[in-house]
Amino acid sequence: MSFDVVGFGALNVDKLYNVNKIAHEDEESYITGLSESCGGSAANTIVGLSRLGLNTGFIGKVASDREGTLLLKNLEDENVDTDGVILESDGRSGVVSGFVDRDGQRALYVDPGVNDLIEQDEVQTGYVTGSKVLHMASFVGKFEDKSIKAQKTFLKRIPDDISVSIDPGRLYAERGMDFLEKFLEKTNIILINEAELNLLTEEKYRGNYKGNKTCENGSKILLDYGIDIIAVKRGDKGVYVTDGCRSYFMDAFKVQCVDTTGAGDAFNAGFLYGLINGENIEKSALIGNFVASKCVEECGATDGLPDVYGIAGLVTGFK
Template sequence: MFDVVGFGALNMDQLYMVDRIIGPEEETIIRSFKESCGGSAANTIIGLSKLGLKTAYIGKVAMDREGVKLKENLEREKVNLDLLIITKEGRSGKVIGFVDENGQRALYLDPGVNDTIKIDEIKIELVENSKLLHLTSFAGEGLKVQETLLERLSSRPLISLDPGNLYAKRGIKSLRRLIEAVNVLLLNEMEIKVMLGYRGSYKEAAKLLADEVDIIIIKRGSLGVYGLMDDLEVEVPALKVECVDTTGAGDAFNAGFLYAWLMGHDLKTSCYFGNYIASHCIQGYGATTTLPSSEATRILKK
């Protein structure tokens, strides 16, 4: 039995630091290069694994260099690989990005085998016995596979969803079947407005979904986090730390929030612990390199 199973795209992030983002027929200089294992759900699952939970991951990689690295990274972080699908054909997912001196980015997504995952490749019985299933986005047909998986579960774990920009842009109608199954919805201020096609405040947007989702969390970066559960609203400020890199901060928040919630803590405490884990993430480079170990959970006992 797993505490949490993640299900989302696995990508190798390849970032090139450049003088500026250029247009057609222009040239510029690459100053440096960074490569790291990515994928929103994977980042969150690694965070939960570091906090001491028993985790597993549903994803798909090829047997290329990137796929080997993605697999080894999950294994190194003690994420169970019984649900990981490895194919001999195709290429693993990549995100190729160009980042200028001001932090502006141009990102190119190559989904690779992420978009070839099939429901029959998933060991459904292993998912049924988990406490929580955490979902994030796919660029292609992965959404339909996630919907089918939820339909086929004979016993359903708690469901959390971070739709990210990719799913948010599809709109609420395209996500309706998924939203109806979700217990915890985690997204940022822009994403909830885009998803709903709503121009009002983030609080008003959250309340439009209150009858469909048990808990709605709006992540607001340096402005903190807003949580809504039934008629209870909480706002928790971000922790003041030196920010080095915001990559994966939202995924780190998800790990902290979901851990505290699974441990039986209330909405405000769970939001605080999410901010606490995110504050560790942004103090170093990469999405998971500075995430804390289970020692961090001691603050929940105070």
């Protein structure tokens, strides 16, 4: 079986606590509600793409526990192929404890569990053969970087006709360009937020741009590494996208924000959907912003994600 998109990343059960405020050091706050859902950055994006009608699969790892059962069932219920998911007999599945305030802002604590225990020989190259896109997101890297090494090895093995997209997240971005360079050598599309871009390119800014940190300058640095398409996610300010020839600042849709969890992953889904369907980067960014706007209107990373009918008017109406 060949896929439109295969995801490779962490699988987590998100336990989201609604709080009156996010407590800082020596502060207290109180919990007003609790919800539980399935997540993981790459998994959220793949679920979004599946809802938009694309044929999807996933590579990851879960344990034989309650959370692992939930995660597998969720992917299956979302029509995501799970033949690439490795089942570990011992250990515990990944869990993220998130605290969301009244404005929808959040603080996350990650227990990676078996997510960080993927061995290089457990990931089969044949699973992605014939796929259009491989989409990767970060692992915590708590256990000797096993899963990160598995990702890097996998990138070396996959056919060159598969486009690679990556959302490095803060976990990979704060390790710097030297760490991410092996990923970038095979990456066609990078999906990154503004703060992560600044972290990732810090050393290059000092040498080339004298501290002038902008989306344009940060993207120029990444373009020098051979990246084809860059999307810089800017929260409620929208997104900056470039392919080195054309560049656009696209405003976010104005909606009532309930929870920002998964908003970046939702953008990734809409943006990749557009590209896979032959849209230019401007229209793809518009679709990404719309999918993200629907995400933040609901609690959790995937509850608000639209299906293909939900974006039909947007796709056909954009000139």
